[in-house]
Amino acid sequence: MAEPLIPVTALGGTAPKVQGFGPLTLSERPDVALASLAPLRAGQLPDLPLPGPKDLAEAGGLWSFRTTAEAWMILAEGRAEEDFAARIAALAPGCAVTEQTDGWAMIEVTGEAAALERLLEKLVNLDPALLAPGHAARTALHHMGCFVLRPGAGQLWLLGMRSSAGSLWHAVAQAVQFQVVTLAERAQD
Amino acid sequence: MTRLSGGLIDRSKVLSFTFDGVRYSGHPGDTLASALLANGVQLMGRSFKYHRPRGVVSSGSEEPNALVELRSGNRQEPNTRATVAELFDGLEARSQNYLGRLDRDLLAVNDLLSPFFAAGFYYKTFMWPKAFWEKLYEPAIRRAAGLGRVAEGADPDAYDKGFLHADLLVIGGGAAGLAAALTAGRAGAKVILADEDSRFGGRLLAESHLLDGAPATQWIEGVLAELCTMPNVRLLPRTTVFGVYDHGIYGAVERVADHLPTPGAGVRQTLWRITAKRAVLAAGATERHIPFADNDRPGILLGGALRAYANRWATAPGTDRPVAIFTCHDEGHRTALDLQARGVPVAAVIDSRNDAVAQGDYRLIAGGQVSGSQGRLGLRGISVTTASGTEAIACGALGVSGGWNPNVHLSSHHRGRPVWDDTLGAFVPGPGGPGGLLVAGAARGKGSTALALADGAEIARQALAELSITAPVIALPQAEDTAPNGTTLWHVPGKGRAWVDFQNDVTVKDIALAHKENMRPVEHLKRWTTLGMATDQGKTANVTALAVMAELTGKTIAETGTTIFRPPYTGVSLAVLGGGDTGPDFRPRRLTPTDVFAKSQGAAFVEVGQWMRAQYFPKPGETHWRQSVDREVIAVRRDVGLCDVTTLxxxxxxxxxxxxxxxxxxxxxxxxxxxxxxxxxxxxxxxxxxxxxxxxxxxxxxxxxxxxxxxxxxxxxxxxxxxxxxxxxxxxxxxxxTTDAWAQIAVAGPKSRALLERIVDGFDLSNAAFPFMACAELTICGGLRARLFRISFSGEMAYEIAVPARYGNALMERLMQQGADLGVTPYGTEALAVLRIEKGHAAGAELNGQATAAMLGLGRMVSQKKDSIGAIMSRREGLAGETRRLVGLIPEDGQGAIPGGAHLFTEGAARNMETDQGWVTSTCHSPHLGHPIALGYLEGGDTRLDEVVIAANPLEGTETRVRVVSPHFIDPEGERLRG
Amino acid sequence: MLIPHPLLGLRDAAEFTYLGDAALLNRPDPGAGEAAFCDYVYLRDNPAGVHRELWYHEQGDRSWLVVTRNTLTHEILGAELARDVKGGAA
Structure with a gap:
């Protein structure tokens, strides 16, 4: 009888926000499902990709990266509407699994690798080697705690607290915009 | 126009600019200073204290004199050195620090009053009568002494920040820096090369020396072209590395768009935080002047600056008279030759050395010293004293060369003390400087072109070897390699005032006075005379000053020692340090899941930490926040209310x-x-x-x-x-x-159960099945997973329901829609606060860090059976003996407001610390009771119910008689909660 | 400053929250009495020189670290996960 509830994205829209700036495109990714996973003493390590502290791993459509010294985040594209945590928990008996899908807002930045790397210089204080493809890091971005994931050379995933998605979008979009203008000015010099 | 041939300016384009409202023209490649000189303008400003006419002294960032205001309106920017301001079309510049007209400054009277402004005058004069300071002296001094004016409005430009990481940071892109960067670049190391100039090359751009028999620019361009092809090398022109911080962190400002009229939609400047495993400081050297009487007239420049203006910018000061040179060094002779080569007539080279030899076809006065100068607003002539007497020489400009001071600044940022090198006659970087920072080239006294090139390459190799990177030996061009040949001449003795620090108007006499007054340690000298404390940090003054002090005390310079430099190397704007985020973007904001709903309802918002929470939801016709809040509170007590509590x-x-x-x-x-x-x-x-x-x-x-x-x-x-x-x-x-993951909504009020029954998927909400303090995972609205907690902050029957955050807004709207007939009402943080005060729940004002559990009435919650954080210390005498208790307070007259923070006193008692009985923590108007209520801590409060005490607000001189009641203003038995 | 995180390598100090003397790891036994707790809560060493101190990687992996630092020079002599230090002590 009850009509299902209609979700809104972290930026408050009914559809994900997408915006292109020169060589780079920003997209809100509300389709991404997240669950944290921390092995407990009684359990054993599940058969999931569980990479080292600086890495981003993928197997069977499940991405994974470390969140703490003892825990990982499991990420899947296109599965936000599932009870993702319950499915991961079923795969990981004896692990503490917590739903995190709506704890985070993901902004994807795609485009030229060189432009992405220039963008990262303006966002996070990390050696670029830590953000090469296949790497993940948690750090501060404009005073916001964020995960920075690099699934591919031309692809960057930024995960920030859902509640500050607007501030995160602003920070990234503005940095991209400044880069585009500066490059155009340099070209004229 | 005084344009010479050649130079590194683009004559194919003409740029128009104004100085003090007069229109002039220049070319790309010009600085404001070079363009003004090329237009015959020598008078560029007035000095700080005495308002003496001043012109440009240097050709770089060390400039003490030519400080100007650039641009206008909200972009007006004071105290910019004309020597580093790149010319652009439409540039507006103004001189500063004068009253009336620059050429007839009314405050030049200060110069006549100079006996009153001697060293330490700040500490000696204007001390009495005391009352005059604030009303008379300070305003007058502030008007007369000072530099430019800042813009009144907000800066319209954008700034940003960024982070760079490198194996090797090379600071300075002259001969040494370029050789270092090329060496490291070819080794494959990650290199950043930063230079404050718009063009790489450093002194190579200012000298006439050839590299491999060709103009130096050819070699520079070749190196830059190669560096540009290396993905491991980052070039940062127009970037000043201003400070060194712990563990190889460097602060730098890139002037991205200062050379443009406006930055448009881009940034004006970027603050870079550079993390470098090693750094090479190749910052070059700054030339010394030689103080003599009236050595501060426009037209008296450093000799190296004269060469730079002639060679790089194709101009020379002093249009109608020849140029003279004053030196104690072979450098001065080079200046004469370079000027002659460009067709500038040289009146004489005055060399203090008796055995000086002319190196070309010009008049040499060996064993001579310049002992005075003439000309009101610009140099007209000098007096030259030799053993045989004093001679007047007519000249329009004078180049002074007293040797070079290595730019040791950054190497002293971690209290690294420069050490005196007697052979060089200069301070060079000493031990104890920043770890990982190596110094190369003229910055450590290796000043000939060949030495600087070789040293840059070698120091880069050393730095990389420390990182286990083997760097190749690179081929360096054939270059000038004359050993420095000269003596030191710290000042010309005489009666007149001889300026040491131009920017802060400190003379040799001031130093002598400081000496007489026993301010002899260099740090005392600095503070007593203000020497080196101007915006240039005394780049052209400090070493000369302490040499003069050494002479007066009869000590060596090494014994006298030197002051050290602090960041920043040159001024850094506050805007770029702020990093650009302003207004609502000043810091991150957190929005609640029901933000869209709250905005659609016209809610007023309040900042709670980073959160933007709905404060209250005004309805049409409500003109005061209290009306909205009272209505929301009553709705919760009578029907049902909804509040987003996700922020917990x-x-x-x-x-x-x-x-x-x-x-x-x-x-x-x-x-x-x-x-x-x-x-x-x-x-x-x-x-x-x-x-x-x-x-x-x-x-x-x-x-x-x-x-x-x-x-x-x-x-x-x-x-x-x-x-x-x-x-x-x-x-x-x-x-x-999981704060952000779940949207949590409080559903509070007697009709809360009725409302929730309409959205849960067949879940039994009856008291028996789901009593007070129950919780469950369930589904709502046809299958959405949710969590339900039967908890209450308001004292009413209440629930908190949580759903995945993206459904929070829709859930709020659904509850509003489903509860329309129940009188459902959204409420904000104000109503939330009123409801909890009415119920006597503690919040931040009660949990203020000074309260014990017992004070809160929660003493029994501290289990005696187990250890927990704070348990042991909560039992110590002082805390266990605390007898203040949380009480409710109502005005005795039934209406008087009870001020928050008021202190409580027994009626008739004195009002002082000894008789203080507690204080009011929270206060509000209770719509439920219809009068003001408050919570507070009162000595023995639990035993004083019904007593009347005084709530005193001595700040406003008011007192309210209040009656002590239970802190639970509603439902003290908790029947509503459990209903 | 750069903190050598044992798992993540050098990370900027701005990512960390500083707490102070690592003696805070040694919470007294509940039976040790009030005086022992008084020392624990209120008394800290603040040496001019080598100091073992607690840093929390708040903008990172949420690890508490024991960092050994020379407070005069800011030289960092080592960093360990606090739980490893504690585990070793236990």
Whole structure:
């Protein structure tokens, strides 16, 4: 009888926000499902990709990266509407699994690798080697705690607290915009 | 126009600019200073203290004199050195620090009053009568002494910040820096090459020396072209590395668009935080002048600056008269030759050395010293004194060369003390400077072109070897390699005033006076005379000053020592340090899941930490916030209200030892909580005072969800991790924040159950099935997973319902829609606060860090059966003996407001610290009771019900008689909660 | 400053929250009495020189670290996960 509830994205829209700036495109990714996973003493390590502290791993459509010294985040594209945590928990008996899908807002930045790397210089204080493809890091971005994931050379995933998605979008979009203008000015010099 | 041939300016384009309203023209490649000189303008400003006419002294960032205001309106920028301001079309510049006209400054009277402004005058003069300071002296001094004027409005330009990482940071792109960068670049190291100039090359651009027999620019261009092809090399022109910080962190400002009229939609400047494993300081050297009487007239420049203006910018000061040179060094002769080569007539080279030899076809006065100068607003002539007497020489400009001071600044940022090198006659970087910073080239006294090139390459190799990177030996061009040949001449003795520090108007006499007054240590000298304390940090003054002091004290310069430099190397604007985020973007904002709904209702918002929370929801016709808040409170007490409480911190606690872990964190027992139930929890600090409160829900045997207050969410999580990792790592427990993951809405009021029954999927909400303090996981609205907690902050029957955050807004709208006939009302933080005060629930004002559990009326919550954080210390004498208690207060007259923060006194008692009985913590108007109410701590409060006490507000001189009542203004038995 | 995180390598100090003397790891036994707790809560060493101190990687992996630092020079002599230090002590 009850009509299902209609979700809104972290930026408050009914559809994900997408915006292109020169060589780079920003997209809100509300389709991404997240669950944290921390092995407990009684359990054993599940058969999931569980990479080292600086890495981003993928197997069977499940991405994974470390969140703490003892825990990982499991990420899947296109599965936000599932009870993702319950499915991961079923795969990981004896692990503490917590739903995190709506704890985070993901902004994807795609485009030229060189432009992405220039963008990262303006966002996070990390050696670029830590953000090469296949790497993940948690750090501060404009005073916001964020995960920075690099699934591919031309692809960057930024995960920030859902509640500050607007501030995160602003920070990234503005940095991209400044880069585009500066490059155009340099070209004229 | 005084344009010479050649130079590195683009004559194919003409740029138009104004100085003090007069229109001039220049070319790309010009600085404001070079363009003004090329237009015959020598007078560029007035000095700080005496308002003496001043012109440009140098050709770089060390400039003490030619400070100007650039641009206008809100972009007006004071104290810019004309020597580093790149010319652009339409540039507006103004001189500063004068009254009336620059050429007839009315405040030049200060110069006549100079005896009153001697060293230490700040400390000696204007001291009495005392009352005159604020009213008369200070305003007058502030008007007369000073530099430019800042813009009144907000800066319209954007700034940003960024982070760079490198193996090697090369600071300075002259001969040494270019050789260092090329060496490291070819080694494959990650290199950043930063230079403050718009063009790389440093002094190579200013000298006439050839490299491999060709103009130096050819070699520079070749090196830059190669560096540009290297992906491991980053070039940062127009970038000043201004400071060195711990562990190889460098601060730098890139002037991205200062050379453009406006930055348009881009940034004007970028603040770079550079993390470099090693750095090479190749910052070059600054030439010394030689103080003599009246050595500050426009037209008297450093000799190296004259060469730079002639060679790089194709101009020379002094249009109608020849140029003279004053030197103690072979440098001066080079200046003469370079000027002659460009067709500038040279009147004479005055060399203080008796054995000086002319190196070309010009008049040499060996063993001579310049002892005075003439000309009101510009140099007209000089007096030259030799053993045989004094001669007047007509000249329009004078180049002074007293040797070079290595730019040791950054090497002294970690208290590295420069050391005196007698052979060089200069201070060079000493030990104890920043780790990982190596110095190369003229910055450590290796000043010939060949030496600088070789040293840059060698030091880069050394730096990389420390990183286990082997760098190749690169081929360097054939270059000038004359050994420095000269003596030191620190000043020309005489009666007139001889300027040492141009910018702060400090003379040799001032130093002598400081000496006489026993201000002899260099640090005292600096503060007494203000020498080196101007915006240029005395780049052209400090060494000369301490040499003069050494002479006066009869000590060597090495014994006299030197002051050290602090960041920044040159001025850094506050705007770029701020990094650009302004207005609403000043800091991150957190929006609640129902933000869209709240905005659609026209809610007023309030900042709670980073959160933007709905404060109240005004309805049409409500003109005062109290009307809205009273209506919202009454709706909760009578019908049902909805409030977004997502901001409360939520932490997921899992593991076999989760219960034990929470037992140790909370003062009360959590391990005994039944699955499906919630318990109120109180956390203490380890010192025994109350810290934070919240609820603890047990979802499964090994799974709890705890809540914290909004304000303490981050801190409590940090402390929980501290307890887990640092105190009890043996416990099997894992934590993660779920604050953002779940939207949580309070549904409060007598009709809350009726409303929720309309959205749950067949879940039994009856009192028997789901009593007060129950919790459950369930589905709502046809299958959406949710969590339900029967908890109450308002004192009414109430629930908090949580759904995945993206559904929060829709849930709020659904509840509004489903509850329309029940009188459902959204309420904000104001109503939330009123409801909790009416119920006597503690919040931030009560949990203020000075309250014990007993004061809050929660003494029984501190379990005596177990240890927990703060338990032991809460039992110590001072805390256990605390007898103040939380009470309710109502005005005795039934209407008088009770001021928050008022202190409580027994009627008739004196009002002082000894008789203080407590204070008012929270206060509001209670719509339920129809009069003001308050909570407060009162000495022995629990035994004083019905007593009348005084709430005194001595700040405003008001007092209110208040009656002590139970802090539970509504439903003290808790029947509503359990209904 | 750069903190050598044992798992993540050098990370900027701005990512960390500083707490102070690592003696805070040694919470007294509840039976040790009030005086022992008084020392624990209120008394800290603040040496001019080598100091073992607690840093929390708040903008990172949420690890509490024991960092050994010379407070005169800011030289960092080592960093360990606090839970490892504690585990070793236990």
């Amino acid at each position: 911190g939520k932490v997921d606690v899992q593991g076999a030892d989760a219960g034990e872990f929470l037992n140790r964190l909370y003062s009360n027992m959590m391990g005994t909580l039944k699955v499906g139930m919630v318990r109120y929890g109180l956390m203490l600090r380890e010192d025994g005072f109350a810290y934070d409160d919240g609820t603890c829900a047990r979802l499964a045997a090994h799974h709890y969800v705890v809540t914290t207050t909004t304000a303490n969410a981050g801190l409590v999580f940090r402390n929980m991790e501290f307890a887990r990792q640092c105190l009890w790592p043996e416990l099997d427990v894992q934590l993660i924040s």
